[in-house]
Amino acid sequence: MTTNVRTRGGGPATGRSASRRSHGEGPFKFVSTGAGVLLLGIMAAIAVFLISEAVPALQANKGNLFTDLIWEPNGSQVFGIGALAFGTVLSSAIALVIATPIAVGVALFISHYAPRRLAGPLGYLVDLLAAVPSVVYGLWGVTFLVPLLRTPSQWLNENLGWFPLFSGEGAIGGKTMLAGGIVLAIMILPIIAAISREVFLQAPKMNEEAALALGATRWEMIRMAVLPFGRPGVISAAMLGLGRAMGETIAVALIFPATFDISFEILTPHANSIAANIANGFGEATQVGRGALIASGLVLFVITLLVNMGARMVINRRKEFRAVGA
Amino acid sequence: MKYAGRLAAVAVVGALSLAACGTDNNSSGSTNGTTAASAPAAGNDNGLSGTINAAGSSAQANAIDQWKKDFQAKNSGVSLNYQPSGSGAGVQSFIAGTVDFAGSDSALKDDKGEPAQADARCKTGKAINIPMVTGPVAVVYNVPGVDGLQLSPKTIGGIFDSKITKWDDAAIKADNPDAKLPSTPISAFHRSDESGTSDNFTKFLKATAGWPYEPAKAWPAEAKGQGAKGSDQVAASVKSTEGSIGYVELSFAENSQLSKAKVANGSGEFVELTADSAAKTVETAEITGTGNDLKLSIDYATKTAGAYPIVLVTYEITCEKGLAPEQAKIVKEFLTYTSSDEGQAALKELGYAPLAGELLTKVRTAVGAIS
Numbered sequence: 001m002t003t004n005v006r007t008r009g010g011g012p013a014t015g016r017s018a019s020r021r022s023h024g025e026g027p028f029k030f031v032s033t034g035a036g037v038l039l040l041g042i043m044a045a046i047a048v049f050l051i052s053e054a055v056p057a058l059q060a061n062k063g064n065l066f067t068d069l070i071w072e073p074n075g076s077q078v079f080g081i082g083a084l085a086f087g088t089v090l091s092s093a094i095a096l097v098i099a100t101p102i103a104v105g106v107a108l109f110i111s112h113y114a115p116r117r118l119a120g121p122l123g124y125l126v127d128l129l130a131a132v133p134s135v136v137y138g139l140w141g142v143t144f145l146v147p148l149l150r151t152p153s154q155w156l157n158e159n160l161g162w163f164p165l166f167s168g169e170g171a172i173g174g175k176t177m178l179a180g181g182i183v184l185a186i187m188i189l190p191i192i193a194a195i196s197r198e199v200f201l202q203a204p205k206m207n208e209e210a211a212l213a214l215g216a217t218r219w220e221m222i223r224m225a226v227l228p229f230g231r232p233g234v235i236s237a238a239m240l241g242l243g244r245a246m247g248e249t250i251a252v253a254l255i256f257p258a259t260f261d262i263s264f265e266i267l268t269p270h271a272n273s274i275a276a277n278i279a280n281g282f283g284e285a286t287q288v289g290r291g292a293l294i295a296s297g298l299v300l301f302v303i304t305l306l307v308n309m310g311a312r313m314v315i316n317r318r319k320e321f322r323a324v325g326a
Numbered sequence: 327m328k329y330a331g332r333l334a335a336v337a338v339v340g341a342l343s344l345a346a347c348g349t350d351n352n353s354s355g356s357t358n359g360t361t362a363a364s365a366p367a368a369g370n371d372n373g374l375s376g377t378i379n380a381a382g383s384s385a386q387a388n389a390i391d392q393w394k395k396d397f398q399a400k401n402s403g404v405s406l407n408y409q410p411s412g413s414g415a416g417v418q419s420f421i422a423g424t425v426d427f428a429g430s431d432s433a434l435k436d437d438k439g440e441p442a443q444a445d446a447r448c449k450t451g452k453a454i455n456i457p458m459v460t461g462p463v464a465v466v467y468n469v470p471g472v473d474g475l476q477l478s479p480k481t482i483g484g485i486f487d488s489k490i491t492k493w494d495d496a497a498i499k500a501d502n503p504d505a506k507l508p509s510t511p512i513s514a515f516h517r518s519d520e521s522g523t524s525d526n527f528t529k530f531l532k533a534t535a536g537w538p539y540e541p542a543k544a545w546p547a548e549a550k551g552q553g554a555k556g557s558d559q560v561a562a563s564v565k566s567t568e569g570s571i572g573y574v575e576l577s578f579a580e581n582s583q584l585s586k587a588k589v590a591n592g593s594g595e596f597v598e599l600t601a602d603s604a605a606k607t608v609e610t611a612e613i614t615g616t617g618n619d620l621k622l623s624i625d626y627a628t629k630t631a632g633a634y635p636i637v638l639v640t641y642e643i644t645c646e647k648g649l650a651p652e653q654a655k656i657v658k659e660f661l662t663y664t665s666s667d668e669g670q671a672a673l674k675e676l677g678y679a680p681l682a683g684e685l686l687t688k689v690r691t692a693v694g695a696i697s
Contacts, residue, residue: 069547070547070548071544071547072542072544072546072547074520074542074543074544075540075542075544076540142554142559142562142563143562143566146566147566170491170511171511171512171513171552171567171569174513174552174563174567175552175553175554175563253518253519253555254555254559256518256553257518257551257552257553257554258518258545258552258553258555259547259550259551259552259553260547261547261550269513269552276518279519279555280518280519280520280553280555281519281520281544283411283412283414283415283519283520284412284413284414284415284519284520284521284522284543284544285414285520286414286438
């Protein structure tokens with residue numbers, strides 16, 4: 001690229017190809033700059049729209065947006081985001097805890113263990129998981145996974161009920177935070193696995209071979225040469241997955257029982273999320289109701305932003321690993 | 327070699343999925359083709375042609391679908407689009423003038439200024455609510471070993487307010503002196519999305535069971551219980567959960583073959599839900615609208631013998647006068663068909679209750695006035 005630009009700027013370039021390049025330059029610059037500006041413009045327009053719709057609803061709110069555990073913008077005009085935000089964060093956290101180790105395992109298998117002939121198709125299969133529509137995951141979750149989880153949930157509750165997450169009384173199992181978390185985990189697995197795989201593949205061959213030459217087993221080699229190099233990549237992959245999990249709408253709308261309380265019991269039917277609430281409420285919402293839902297979307301946006309910024313900070317702090325790798 | 331392998335993998339997967347899509351599209355395309363081709367042959371064309379758009383309640387979507395099919399078979403030039411986007415969205419679309427009539431689970435609401443906005447949309451005329459489809463709401467349950475469960479409104483209220491939590495609660499026992507009730511916990515399912523079914527169900531509870539919350543399309547958070555999205559998911563959840571109870575329109579209860587509880591009406595009689603027992607309650611409804619506006623007020627505590635008390639009346643909201651002439655003609659023809667004996671009879675098979683008696687006569691008069 002740079003050499004091309006130089007020949008264009010100075011030297012007596014050889015006629016045809018040079019003139020063609022200079023012809024292409026202007027329109028290309030225009031298109032790419034235009035695309036950039038357009039994107040910013042669209043973002044700004046969305047932000048303006050969201051805020052202008054949300055503000056009247058927030059002013060009409062007769063309750064407290066952050067403390068009220070209720071959502072009645074259409075009726076009594078009292079609505080609060082607390083239970084929804086909590087559910088969004090908890091379900092995404094469960095998904096992340098389940099998905100990350102599995103995804104890293106899958107990625108390591110594809111990049112370092114599987115025979116090359118198997119690795120390629122397997123990688124594509126994992127990527128294909130990401131192409132399944134989320135409503136299919138939701139339907140699968142609610143018709144297959146929810147009934148399936150009932151017995152294990154009851155066992156966990158009876159035997160490990162002292163652990164706060166597994167405690168609870170009454171109806172155990174069914175449409176729970178755990179079921180939603182597992183479905184979300186499956187949905188974000190391909191994202192984390194695909195990015196981790198690419199990162200692991202870039203681990204310096206020299207370090208890997210040095211470790212093996214020193215007598216390390218394959219697992220020791222991975223621990224010493226691949227994982228430290230890949231850690232920032234895995235973290236950013238996990239954060240991308242987390243963003244997906246928090247924004248996931250229809251799958252959790254189908255699975256979650258849409259309760260409005262804050263409960264750490266993941267085996268009893270108490271779960272909801274911001275995105276699921278928007279999906280449930282939008283069809284029949286009044287003016288204020290729609291504004292309230294948009295306001296909750298803004299809160300989700302802020303939460304996602306904070307999480308991503310946190311992840312950036314983590315990655316930046318661990319930059320030294322990348323230096324070691326290179 | 328490496329690239330060739332990858333390309334091959336992509337090609338195989340791609341070819342498989344494309345082939346799958348292809349077959350799907352082809353087959354559905356061909357069935358569409360045949361129905362489209364055979365419809366004009368079956369229909370006796372009366373020269374009506376054009377397109378009308380409608381939107382609204384999903385509770386009456388099945389009825390409209392059936393009517394649309396039958397109506398278009400007779401009027402091949404007409405195409406009718408009904409988008410089951412929800413009552414609220416339907417009314418908004420009607421006010422905005424993007425649809426010719428709206429299906430709604432509730433009449434235009436005075437406190438939200440909807441009648442005035444709808445009248446403005448109708449320019450010269452006024453907007454009218456015409457009750458057309460009545461859907462009984464079934465209280466469905468899944469308790470192994472219990473048949474013919476009987477529930478009084480107070481008990482139903484207690485269960486859905488999470489005050490009654492076990493199947494062998496004294497209140498349930500009092501309603502069912504002979505049944506053997508297990509001591510399992512009750513899982514009460516409600517709609518997690520906003521719906522006219524929840525609205526009517528809570529109106530019923532408010533009128534008869536001292537329900538402490540304001541009736542609304544959204545389930546009150548304080549009442550707790552478990553939500554499921556859409557009637558189909560409520561039915562599926564009840565079906566797959568032992569010890570569960572829920573409320574759905576009759577058609578969903580029948581499609582999922584769920585047990586329906588007998589519900590006590592105002593005279594304390596436990597009534598089984600059938601299209602006819604629900605129709606009796608609709609017949610006793612009081613008309614609160616004026617002229618051809620047939621807004622109804624249902625007596626949920628009806629004392630009529632054999633009347634099942636939980637019913638949902640859905641309306642068609644349109645302009646008495648003021649639609650574009652072409653559209654008005656088709657809307658009038660369509661609603662004339664839906665309120666005919668034939669149209670109402672088709673409802674019964676779909677799990678709705680037909681209109682009857684004086685109310686049906688008034689509906690026909692109102693439809694006749696559309697121009």
